[in-house]
Amino acid sequence: MTGFSKEAVEKLSAVLNEPAWMREFRLQAWEVYEKTPMPTTKDEAWRRTDIRRLKLDEIGPALNGFDASGVDVPAYLGEQLTADKAGGVLVEVDGVVQHYELSDALKEQGVIFCDMHTAVREHEELVKKHFMTEAVKVTDGKFAALHGAFWRGGVFLYVPKNVKAAAPLHSALWSAHGKTFTHTLVVLEEGAEAIFIDEYASGQGDAPGLHNGVIELLVRDNASLTYAGLQDFGQNVWQFNHERARVGRDARLEWVTSMMGTRLTKAFQTVELDKPGAWARMSGVFFTTDRQHVDLDTQQNHNASDTVSDLLYKGALKGKSRSVWQGMIKVLPGSQRIDGFQANRNLMLDRTSRADSIPGLEIEADDVRCTHASTVGKLDEEEVFYLMSRGIPRHTAVQMVVQGFFDPIMARIPIEGVRERIFSRILEKLG
Amino acid sequence: MTVALEIKNLHVSVNDQPILKGVNLLIREGEIHALMGPNGSGKSTLAYTLAGHPAYEPTAGQVIFDGKDLLEMEADERSRAGLFLAFQYPVAVPGVTLAKFLRQAINSRRQAENPDDKGISIPEFRRLLKEKMAMLNIDPKFAGRYLNDGFSGGEKKRAEILQMATLEPKIAIMDETDSGLDIDALRIVAEGANRLHETNNMGVLVITHYQRILNYIKPDYVHIMLDGRIVESGGPELALQLEEKGYDWIRAKYGAAEEA
Ligand SMILES: Nc1ncnc2c1ncn2[C@@H]1O[C@H](COP(=O)(O)OP(=O)(O)OP(=O)(O)O)[C@@H](O)[C@H]1O
Ligand SMILES: [Mg+2]
Numbered sequence: 001m002t003g004f005s006k007e008a009v010e011k012l013s014a015v016l017n018e019p020a021w022m023r024e025f026r027l028q029a030w031e032v033y034e035k036t037p038m039p040t041t042k043d044e045a046w047r048r049t050d051i052r053r054l055k056l057d058e059i060g061p062a063l064n065g066f067d068a069s070g071v072d073v074p075a076y077l078g079e080q081l082t083a084d085k086a087g088g089v090l091v092e093v094d095g096v097v098q099h100y101e102l103s104d105a106l107k108e109q110g111v112i113f114c115d116m117h118t119a120v121r122e123h124e125e126l127v128k129k130h131f132m133t134e135a136v137k138v139t140d141g142k143f144a145a146l147h148g149a150f151w152r153g154g155v156f157l158y159v160p161k162n163v164k165a166a167a168p169l170h171s172a173l174w175s176a177h178g179k180t181f182t183h184t185l186v187v188l189e190e191g192a193e194a195i196f197i198d199e200y201a202s203g204q205g206d207a208p209g210l211h212n213g214v215i216e217l218l219v220r221d222n223a224s225l226t227y228a229g230l231q232d233f234g235q236n237v238w239q240f241n242h243e244r245a246r247v248g249r250d251a252r253l254e255w256v257t258s259m260m261g262t263r264l265t266k267a268f269q270t271v272e273l274d275k276p277g278a279w280a281r282m283s284g285v286f287f288t289t290d291r292q293h294v295d296l297d298t299q300q301n302h303n304a305s306d307t308v309s310d311l312l313y314k315g316a317l318k319g320k321s322r323s324v325w326q327g328m329i330k331v332l333p334g335s336q337r338i339d340g341f342q343a344n345r346n347l348m349l350d351r352t353s354r355a356d357s358i359p360g361l362e363i364e365a366d367d368v369r370c371t372h373a374s375t376v377g378k379l380d381e382e383e384v385f386y387l388m389s390r391g392i393p394r395h396t397a398v399q400m401v402v403q404g405f406f407d408p409i410m411a412r413i414p415i416e417g418v419r420e421r422i423f424s425r426i427l428e429k430l431g
Numbered sequence: 432m433t434v435a436l437e438i439k440n441l442h443v444s445v446n447d448q449p450i451l452k453g454v455n456l457l458i459r460e461g462e463i464h465a466l467m468g469p470n471g472s473g474k475s476t477l478a479y480t481l482a483g484h485p486a487y488e489p490t491a492g493q494v495i496f497d498g499k500d501l502l503e504m505e506a507d508e509r510s511r512a513g514l515f516l517a518f519q520y521p522v523a524v525p526g527v528t529l530a531k532f533l534r535q536a537i538n539s540r541r542q543a544e545n546p547d548d549k550g551i552s553i554p555e556f557r558r559l560l561k562e563k564m565a566m567l568n569i570d571p572k573f574a575g576r577y578l579n580d581g582f583s584g585g586e587k588k589r590a591e592i593l594q595m596a597t598l599e600p601k602i603a604i605m606d607e608t609d610s611g612l613d614i615d616a617l618r619i620v621a622e623g624a625n626r627l628h629e630t631n632n633m634g635v636l637v638i639t640h641y642q643r644i645l646n647y648i649k650p651d652y653v654h655i656m657l658d659g660r661i662v663e664s665g666g667p668e669l670a671l672q673l674e675e676k677g678y679d680w681i682r683a684k685y686g687a688a689e690e691a
Pocket of ligand 2: 474475476519606607
């Protein structure tokens with residue numbers, strides 16, 4: 001068993017046969033990691049998430065090469081969810097490619113869609129320019145630094161200027177060994193458009209697992225990105241994610257997040273509205289059961305005038321599970337005509353679950369329309385009774401009320417297959 | 432055999448507080464009964480208890496519906512057996528459309544009969560819903576709205592009757608369906624109930640404070656509830672008498688005995 005160390009960084013870089021600059025990048029990230037203290041509940045962002053029981057070095061990095069072709073990946077992963085057949089499909093096992101296809105139409109358009117390691121080798125300049133340079137930085141936190149040093153696998157999507165990707169893209173990352181450090185980097189140049197579904201999942205393992213991921217979404221001026229990140233890891237996995245999008249002038253970002261799995265998730269999700277006309281909508285769904293713990297920090301940063309952000313996160317909780325949502329809308333001084341909305345609504349299906357919902361606004365401008373709402377409610381037995389009084393059995397009635405709870409968020413998700421996938425998982429988890 | 436709802440010496444408590452104190456009532460298929468009585472006398476408590484609301488706890492007595500022990504049945508079984516309650520205060524279920532709800536209500540009936548039933552087809556359901564909505568003068572747009580969510584008082588009441596017309600119960604309890612309805616809506620709703628009465632031989636228990644609805648849905652029997660009991664029963668003339676004299680004479684006659 002190997003823990004995290006400088007030697008391990010060097011070994012990983014050698015196993016991956018990386019260019020010197022990436023090796024350097026990793027080593028620098030490792031230095032930052034070493035200098036950054038492990039977060040504790042004394043840190044404001046970590047107040048409600050205690051990770052003392054995480055034994056990071058017992059999990060360790062993913063260093064070994066292996067043959068992914070023999071690993072059984074569940075059929076649902078990478079299955080077509082969009083109405084149009086995906087033009088690019090990438091299936092990885094713990095960062096190693098198992099299946100890859102890219103249509104000629106996309107190739108002809110100059111769309112790059114490949115695993116992150118191929119990107120480092122074959123699109124060096126593009127990766128060098130964008131990889132953890134403007135969205136997520138290794139200095140963003142202990143786990144951003146760990147990721148910078150030990151990232152492995154993930155996906156690179158690049159759409160050139162004024163290109164509307166001819167078909168949706170779809171990647172599915174399956175973890176067989178419980179150690180995943182995936183990196184998603186999306187760059188949409190000016191006026192580009194794409195739809196991208198990014199799935200992460202694993203089976204239920206016994207030993208503690210780790211997902212230490214980074215998602216970077218760069219949406220340049222006039223570009224339009226629909227990004228759906230669907231997470232469904234086993235409940236043995238600790239997840240620490242840093243996710244950040246930058247949205248340019250008159251650009252649009254439709255960002256969907258679904259979180260169903262993990263033992264514990266701590267994710268930072270930030271959207272930066274950098275220039276006038278930037279528009280972003282964040283729609284999040286989670287469903288926790290058993291002893292799952294999900295802690296989401298969302299941030300909507302209005303860095304320019306005439307920007308719009310609209311966040312809605314909805315979660316249901318069962319058993320002894322717990323959720324935390326901490327949201328922040330920041331408006332920089334001098335930005336005017338800002339619309340910023342955030343709402344988090346939680347449905348407690350058991351008395352033993354707990355949801356904390358903490359909205360926040362930091363506004364240093366006047367001409368601003370910002371609202372926030374947060375609710376934690378129980379399953380309404382009056383609603384269940386009303387449905388039952390018309391002959392609907394209790395189980396179905398509860399399903400309908402829960403479905404009703406999620407309906408407003410489903411209505412925001414622009415891809416029917418994604419809605420169906422999320423909804424069928426909700427029903428499964430409801431039991 | 433005609434279906435009957437037979438309530439015998441029913442006692443019901445809410446939060447351990449006795450509300451119904453020995454109700455006796457027999458309603459047969461095809462009969463129309465009216466139940467009147469002052470505010471808080473226990474009319475809705477009776478209705479909720481019959482529908483199977485978990486907050487209403489029968490402590491004594493019996494209810495036989497269609498030969499079965501009603502109080503032993505879950506709320507959904509009671510509905511599928513042919514009992515319907517049009518609520519005084521219908522509950523909103525945000526996120527569930529009226530159409531989806533009604534379709535599920537129909538399918539739950541079919542699947543209870545035959546677990547392999549695939550459910551009503553969408554075109555067949557659309558046709559059914561369209562017909563019933565037209566009959567009750569309900570804008571077809573309501574099918575796509577969340578159930579009772581933001582419905583006006585009268586719209587909720589009409590939606591209750593739409594459900595009744597779709598589910599075609601054997602015996603229906605209409606708890607103050609008349610309140611909140613404008614004059615035209617009252618007539619339309621009453622016509623809907625009468626049609627079910629005439630074509631399906633539906634039995635009805637109309638709970639009301641006013642004679643007005645009884646001009647349309649003509650009761651065979653009128654009962655007066657006071658403090659958790661039915662104290663007086665008679666024909667339609669009893670309702671007219673109440674309209675004229677109020678409840679004081681009832682209180683004088685039966686309330687005094689209570690105090691003694
Ligand atoms: N769920 C409940 N919790 C507490 N008290 C209740 C509940 N339901 C009924 N009660 C009480 O029981 C009594 C009877 O109420 P009920 O609603 O049955 O009266 P009602 O005859 O329908 O009155 P109204 O004509 O005003 O509709 C009242 O005192 C009421 O406050
Ligand atoms: Mg009442």
